[in-house]
Amino acid sequence: xxxxxxxxxxxxxxxxxxxxxxxxxxxxYGAEPNTQANAVDLAMPGTLPVPNEQAFRYAVMFGxxxxxxxxxxxxxxxxxxxxxxxxxxxxxxxxxxPIVGPGYVDIDLANGESKRVGIHHAHLEEDAGKxxxxxxxxxxxxxxxxxxxxxxxxxxxxxxxxxxxxxxxxKKLHGIVTSLGICDGDMSQGSMxxxxxxxxxxxxxxxLGTRTETKNLxxxxxMEQAIAHEVERQMDILEDGGTIVQETRLYNGDRDESRSxxxxxxxxDYRYFPCPDLLPVEIDDSFIEEARNSLPELPDARKARFxxxxxxxxxxxxxxGGDSRLAAFFEEAVSNGKDAKxxxxxxxxxxxxxxxAEEKSVADSPISGAQLGDLVVRxxxxxISSAGAKKVFxxxxxxxxxxxxxxxxxxxxxxxxxxxxxxxxxxxxxAGMPDQVAQYQNEEDPKKRKKMLGGFMGPLMKASKxxxxxxxxxxxxxxxxxx
Amino acid sequence: xxxxxxxxxxxxxxxxxxxxxxxxxxxxxxxKQEDGRFNSFITVTQEQALADAxxxxxxxxxxxxxxxxxVPFAHKDIFxxxxxxxxxxxxxxxxxxxxxxxxxxxxxxxxGAVCLGKTNMxxxxxxxxxxxxxxxxxxxxxGLSQGDKRVPGGSSGGSAAAVAARLVPAxxxxxxxxxxxxxxxxxxxxxxKPTYGRVSRYGMIAxxxxxxxxxxxxxxxxxxxxxxxxxxxxxPKDSTSIDRDAPDYTATLNEPLKGLRIGLPKEYFSDQxxxxxxxxxxxxxxxxxxxxxxxxxxSLPNAKLAIAAYYVIAPAEASANLSRFDGARYGYRxxxxxxxxxxxxxxxxxxxxxxVKRRILVGTYALSAGYFDAYYLKAQKVRRLIxxxxxxxxxxxxxxxxxxxxxxAFVQGEKTNDPVTMYLEDIFTIAINLAGVPAxxxxxxxxxxxxxxxxxxxxxxxxxxxxNAAHQFQQVTDWHQREPQ
Numbered sequence: 001x002x003x004x005x006x007x008x009x010x011x012x013x014x015x016x017x018x019x020x021x022x023x024x025x026x027x028x029y030g031a032e033p034n035t036q037a038n039a040v041d042l043a044m045p046g047t048l049p050v051p052n053e054q055a056f057r058y059a060v061m062f063g064x065x066x067x068x069x070x071x072x073x074x075x076x077x078x079x080x081x082x083x084x085x086x087x088x089x090x091x092x093x094x095x096x097x098p099i100v101g102p103g104y105v106d107i108d109l110a111n112g113e114s115k116r117v118g119i120h121h122a123h124l125e126e127d128a129g130k131x132x133x134x135x136x137x138x139x140x141x142x143x144x145x146x147x148x149x150x151x152x153x154x155x156x157x158x159x160x161x162x163x164x165x166x167x168x169x170x171k172k173l174h175g176i177v178t179s180l181g182i183c184d185g186d187m188s189q190g191s192m193x194x195x196x197x198x199x200x201x202x203x204x205x206x207x208l209g210t211r212t213e214t215k216n217l218x219x220x221x222x223m224e225q226a227i228a229h230e231v232e233r234q235m236d237i238l239e240d241g242g243t244i245v246q247e248t249r250l251y252n253g254d255r256d257e258s259r260s261x262x263x264x265x266x267x268x269d270y271r272y273f274p275c276p277d278l279l280p281v282e283i284d285d286s287f288i289e290e291a292r293n294s295l296p297e298l299p300d301a302r303k304a305r306f307x308x309x310x311x312x313x314x315x316x317x318x319x320x321g322g323d324s325r326l327a328a329f330f331e332e333a334v335s336n337g338k339d340a341k342x343x344x345x346x347x348x349x350x351x352x353x354x355x356x357a358e359e360k361s362v363a364d365s366p367i368s369g370a371q372l373g374d375l376v377v378r379x380x381x382x383x384i385s386s387a388g389a390k391k392v393f394x395x396x397x398x399x400x401x402x403x404x405x406x407x408x409x410x411x412x413x414x415x416x417x418x419x420x421x422x423x424x425x426x427x428x429x430x431a432g433m434p435d436q437v438a439q440y441q442n443e444e445d446p447k448k449r450k451k452m453l454g455g456f457m458g459p460l461m462k463a464s465k466x467x468x469x470x471x472x473x474x475x476x477x478x479x480x481x482x483x
Numbered sequence: 484x485x486x487x488x489x490x491x492x493x494x495x496x497x498x499x500x501x502x503x504x505x506x507x508x509x510x511x512x513x514x515k516q517e518d519g520r521f522n523s524f525i526t527v528t529q530e531q532a533l534a535d536a537x538x539x540x541x542x543x544x545x546x547x548x549x550x551x552x553x554v555p556f557a558h559k560d561i562f563x564x565x566x567x568x569x570x571x572x573x574x575x576x577x578x579x580x581x582x583x584x585x586x587x588x589x590x591x592x593x594x595g596a597v598c599l600g601k602t603n604m605x606x607x608x609x610x611x612x613x614x615x616x617x618x619x620x621x622x623x624x625x626g627l628s629q630g631d632k633r634v635p636g637g638s639s640g641g642s643a644a645a646v647a648a649r650l651v652p653a654x655x656x657x658x659x660x661x662x663x664x665x666x667x668x669x670x671x672x673x674x675x676k677p678t679y680g681r682v683s684r685y686g687m688i689a690x691x692x693x694x695x696x697x698x699x700x701x702x703x704x705x706x707x708x709x710x711x712x713x714x715x716x717x718x719p720k721d722s723t724s725i726d727r728d729a730p731d732y733t734a735t736l737n738e739p740l741k742g743l744r745i746g747l748p749k750e751y752f753s754d755q756x757x758x759x760x761x762x763x764x765x766x767x768x769x770x771x772x773x774x775x776x777x778x779x780x781x782s783l784p785n786a787k788l789a790i791a792a793y794y795v796i797a798p799a800e801a802s803a804n805l806s807r808f809d810g811a812r813y814g815y816r817x818x819x820x821x822x823x824x825x826x827x828x829x830x831x832x833x834x835x836x837x838x839v840k841r842r843i844l845v846g847t848y849a850l851s852a853g854y855f856d857a858y859y860l861k862a863q864k865v866r867r868l869i870x871x872x873x874x875x876x877x878x879x880x881x882x883x884x885x886x887x888x889x890x891x892a893f894v895q896g897e898k899t900n901d902p903v904t905m906y907l908e909d910i911f912t913i914a915i916n917l918a919g920v921p922a923x924x925x926x927x928x929x930x931x932x933x934x935x936x937x938x939x940x941x942x943x944x945x946x947x948x949x950x951n952a953a954h955q956f957q958q959v960t961d962w963h964q965r966e967p968q
Contacts, residue, residue, distance in 0.1 A: 039581075039582065039583050042812055042813075043807040043812070044563075044581065044582075044583070044812075044813065045563065045569070045571070045576065045579070045581070045688040045689075045807070045813075045814075046562075046563045046581075046585055046684075046685065046686040046687050046688045046689065047583075047685070047686070048684060048685050048720060048721050048722065048723075049722065050719065050720060050721075050722055051722065078803050080802075080803055080806060080850070082806065082809060082827055084809075084811050084823065087807060087811075087812065088803075088806060088807050089803065089806020089807050089809060090803050090806055140823075142811065269851055269852045271802075271803075271847065271850035271851060271852075271855075272850075273799060273800075273803070273850055273855070273859060276691075276692035276693035276723075276800050277689075277692050277722065277723065278722055278723075279722060279723060
């Protein structure tokens with residue numbers, strides 16, 4: 001049977017406020033356990049929450065960025081359950097009246113088409129602390145530094161039909177929140193966490209199948225794998241005539257396995273009710289307008305500008321414009337390097353490959369945009385070959401030297417572009433290869449001729465000690481051999 | 484000395500007739516000698532009090548005094564006191580020493596008042612008799628001479644008994660459904676529950692957050708006004724506190740009452756009230772008429788629903804508020820927990836008393852899936868109707884008057900096995916908390932040698948008018964000056 005895949009996402013986005021949503025403690029990542037938890041965060045008796053206005057501003061900015069309605073009066077509720085890293089015994093969150101109402105995001109698909117994914121709502125809530133099971137023999141340690149960090153939980157409509165679409169949406173959302181500056185986007189530190197709801201239904205059926213939720217996916221790659229894994233698992237069950245159990249599952253990305261965490265029957269009754277310590281949040285027009293005026297350029301607008309301003313194609317502009325840090329890096333590079341297409345190629349090629357290989361983000365790059373720009377300039381003006389450019393890139397990355405021209409000089413990478421000298425070398429090499437020259441000249445197929453041209457390049461580069469400009473060698477060869 | 488009011492003691496300190504150290508020592512001695520009979524204190528902070536008194540004397544000498552500088556008083560053991568054990572009357576917090584002050588505590592500290600200790604209370608403020616305290620019941624100073632051990636009311640029974648027994652001239656208290664007014668009435672003292680949001684709840688251990696309000700207990704209305712001057716005001720640490728200036732509550736105490744419009748809610752003069760109690764209350768109202776007030780009957784048609792609504796909303800909020808007592812971070816933890824669930828269940832089973840557990844269960848039930856609409860949402864609707872009743876009544880009159888409690892102090896143990904009868908103790912006080920308006924209890928006579936309280940209810944933020952009305956009454960009556968034998 002043919003199956004339709006139905007995917008909806010829930011995304012926890014940690015807001016980059018300096019202090020927590022209901023207390024004055026710092027939200028900085030990586031401090032010693034429990035050094036960023038005050039009496040309110042520890043839920044000491046009698047302490048009370050005081051809302052952080054910045055969290056509301058960020059939530060409103062997010063709502064505006066995803067074309068959503070902003071609720072003028074949102075209400076915090078208590079979600080009750082016992083867990084050691086939840087100090088109050090309830091999470092302060094929103095249910096009936098979330099701050100961000102329905103909206104949407106448009107994503108680009110590989111086939112060049114665009115698709116609209118609905119946002120059901122987004123609500124503000126506090127994060128829990130962390131339970132540390134590994135460092136304490138037979139016991140669990142509790143770190144409450146994260147407790148009370150503001151989150152928005154974004155809930156999509158079940159509009160996605162493949163892992164590719166889900167990942168495209170996730171990346172788009174990542175680009176939006178990092179462009180807004182409301183989240184640092186660092187998924188390895190849990191700044192964005194994805195839960196995926198998946199169900200299958202017979203091709204064309206109107207009725208949704210039973211769904212499962214796979215929790216806490218903290219990379220795009222794991223998300224893609226987890227979806228593929230879960231789709232296959234459900235398909236196997238359905239094909240065998242079985243039924244899907246509504247449950248929450250945990251995916252282990254390292255082993256590509258998943259296991260059931262709890263079924264619907266085991267789910268808590270959270271006994272939500274409005275939090276009596278917090279008044280309903282009233283948001284007025286001026287607050288919304290202020291937030292609107294503070295919105296930076298967002299991925300869609302930036303993509304359009306990159307196409308217009310730099311002549312990038314749809315794909316390149318979407319990729320570079322979609323991530324605010326990458327976009328900033330590109331713009332810094334191109335302001336030095338001029339050649340936008342070449343700059344784009346280098347960012348997507350060598351630069352991204354190195355980042356991925358070393359699991360670094362753009363922010364951790366040892367190379368600045370300006371340095372990459374300088375490198376592109378030297379490629380474009382034929383000072384260095386692409387092989388030479390890779391050597392320069394290597395030296396920049398390793399920190400051997402931070403100046404492109406100094407590296408070119410020190411390594412002797414400057415190309416010979418003196419046409420007279422190059423012609424002399426070509427004449428000499430061709431004279432030494434009469435059979436190949438004849439073979440070439442007798443060949444009718446232009447494709448084969450082009451390939452044979454490569455046969456002369458090796459000896460030419462050798463004759464020029466690697467410093468001949470390959471592009472010029474090529475032009476001279478074609479001229480000398482007759483086209 | 485122990486019969487003097489805060490206002491009188493303040494004047495004597497100001498004139499240098501006595502030092503705060505002497506005064507503090509006298510009251511500490513008195514607590515030591517007398518409190519064995521009442522058990523009104525959980526903790527007496529002798530050393531800290533004497534040190535604070537010495538500092539207060541120095542402050543007075545330096546000419547930098549407030550009316551409270553050097554005046555002794557006590558805190559209900561629900562207000563967190565930095566460095567001093569704060570138990571809320573529970574085994575769960577028997578060892579809890581907060582590293583912070585409640586805003587109310589901080590305000591009294593700043594005013595230079597000398598705290599002698601922490602007073603007894605029903606566990607987590609859940610009760611009307613101060614019998615559910617882990618630290619033993621408090622006994623009402625009234626009735627002992629007749630050989631009866633009677634309850635002081637609750638939950639602020641420790642504060643009320645201590646003030647009535649002249650162990651302190653004043654004490655803080657809290658009121659969620661009547662916990663200031665009912666014990667004030669049963670102990671023959673004056674108590675005020677302010678408008679919800681008037682006094683900060685920060686550091687005041689929560690029972691039912693939307694109903695809890697800190698307030699005052701002393702023998703005179705004037706002393707209540709002096710206390711409220713210290714306690715009232717906006718607190719940025721409490722989102723539900725109201726950003727509105729607090730007046731000087733002593734400034735209007737002597738306004739004449741001529742033309743004051745008094746309403747008597749007919750629902751509060753019903754069968755539940757004994758004729759003897761009713762007579763005392765009506766006599767008090769007559770005094771007001773002599774002072775120039777006019778009286779008419781009004782109606783609070785939904786008042787009869789107040790107890791039912793309250794016993795859904797208060798336990799619902801309490802069930803979440805008390806979840807933090809899990810043994811993980813502070814307070815009681817059971818011995819040798821086998822695993823997490825064992826730690827939770829035994830810590831809470833052993834750490835909470837019967838009434839607290841009953842309310843947690845009731846609240847959890849009311850919030851559960853399938854019951855939420857029928858209980859919690861319905862109760863909230865009733866609450867809005869009750870609020871509207873008061874808003875309507877205050878379109879016609881300036882204050883409402885009623886008995887504070889249906890009967891005088893009862894004998895200990897009489898109602899402990901019948902929770903619903905105990906809940907009916909608050910039949911005249913609970914609607915006020917649901918509406919959020921302020922109310923006082925003022926001594927207004929005796930029945931069988933036991934004090935009777937007159938409840939005066941005002942519109943939102945009318946504390947100054949309530950205190951004025953109580954003060955004027957106390958200029959022409961001496962019920963508040965009677966001393967238990």
